[in-house]
Amino acid sequence: MQKKIFVTREIPQIGIDILLQYYEVDIFPKKRPITKEEMISGAMDCDGLLPLLTDKVDAEVMDETGIKAIANYAVGVDNIDVAAASQRNIAVTNTPGVLTDATADLTWALLLSVSRRIVEADKYLREGNFLGWDSMLYLGGDFAGRTIGIIGLGRIGQAVARRAAGFDMNIIYHSTSPHPNLERSLGMKRVSLEELLKESDYVSIHTPYNKETHHLIGKKELEIMKPSAYLINTSRGKIVNEEELVVALVTGKIDGAGLDVYYHEPKVHKGLIDLPNVVLLPHLGSASMYTRSKMAMMAAENLHMALSGERPENIVNPEIYDK
Numbered sequence: 190m191q192k193k194i195f196v197t198r199e200i201p202q203i204g205i206d207i208l209l210q211y212y213e214v215d216i217f218p219k220k221r222p223i224t225k226e227e228m229i230s231g232a233m234d235c236d237g238l239l240p241l242l243t244d245k246v247d248a249e250v251m252d253e254t255g256i257k258a259i260a261n262y263a264v265g266v267d268n269i270d271v272a273a274a275s276q277r278n279i280a281v282t283n284t285p286g287v288l289t290d291a292t293a294d295l296t297w298a299l300l301l302s303v304s305r306r307i308v309e310a311d312k313y314l315r316e317g318n319f320l321g322w323d324s325m326l327y328l329g330g331d332f333a334g335r336t337i338g339i340i341g342l343g344r345i346g347q348a349v350a351r352r353a354a355g356f357d358m359n360i361i362y363h364s365t366s367p368h369p370n371l372e373r374s375l376g377m378k379r380v381s382l383e384e385l386l387k388e389s390d391y392v393s394i395h396t397p398y399n400k401e402t403h404h405l406i407g408k409k410e411l412e413i414m415k416p417s418a419y420l421i422n423t424s425r426g427k428i429v430n431e432e433e434l435v436v437a438l439v440t441g442k443i444d445g446a447g448l449d450v451y452y453h454e455p456k457v458h459k460g461l462i463d464l465p466n467v468v469l470l471p472h473l474g475s476a477s478m479y480t481r482s483k484m485a486m487m488a489a490e491n492l493h494m495a496l497s498g499e500r501p502e503n504i505v506n507p508e509i510y511d512k
């Protein structure tokens with residue numbers, strides 16, 4: 190009997206075509222995140238599951254459906270209970286590398302938009318307010334010679350650092366491990382989180398979300414930042430205490446923020462929506478056509494390898510193969 194795959198939402202066809210060579214594929218047809226009940230019923234008796242980062246795959250989903258492999262359509266796997274998967278010998282894979290540049294580019298789009306007030310100015314012009322060049326119109330921040338502090342120096346953090354070097358910025362980073370080669374080639378320095386927050390004109394978050402990074406940026410951290418500084422988050426919403434971020438933005442503890450991710454995603458804090466000094470995007474980090482297609486191919490290949498008994502290249506829980 191042909192093995193079955195359940196895909197929790199439409200993804201680029203190129204990934205589906207790979208799966209269709211070997212499997213019966215069922216795709217959740219609605220244009221909204223799937224509910225847990227819908228996921229359980231869709232994946233019932235399936236061999237493989239291909240979920241999005243919006244879909245919480247917990248022990249109940251695993252036990253009810255009997256899935257044998259999970260290929261997340263994302264690099265972050267905080268939506269999956271990986272420990273529960275490992276206990277059940279279920280392979281979990283992700284899509285690292287292919288979305289590095291797209292996410293670093295979007296980080297820069299946010300840095301530039303919030304600092305140079307692009308969204309506010311665009312709105313002003315469209316509303317017919319542009320009456321001629323004005324020396325005081327929408328004055329923003331600078332990049333050359335300013336300091337960017339990068340929290341988390343994985344692939345995406347490094348790509349952001351390379352772009353920052355092109356903008357002639359001083360680069361500091363906070364990371365669990367040192368990166369001496371990058372320090373030499375980009376002239377960057379590893380510092381404590383406190384020093385990073387104190388020194389940076391721009392703070393950009395690129396660490397994965399987990400127990401240790403939950404609320405990594407809260408009241409105390411926001412108070413350490415310069416009042417002229419900007420906070421950018423293209424990682425995961427729960428790394429920042431959103432309530433405290435709103436307070437910091439309203440009271441001028443920091444100057445602005447650029448966000449692609451939210452605490453209660455897809456809900457966005459009303460306080461953020463109301464603020465002009467914040468640029469808000471609907472989680473578009475990897476949203477380039479090429480990147481999303483590569484992610485679809487990678488997830489499909491990961492799933493096929495796992496279901497064929499091979500160790501997938503992008504295995505998140507390698508311990509299941511080392512038992």
Ligand code: DGY
Binds near residue numbers: 262424
């Ligand atoms: C990921 O893959 O984790 C990204 O957040 C997608 O944009």
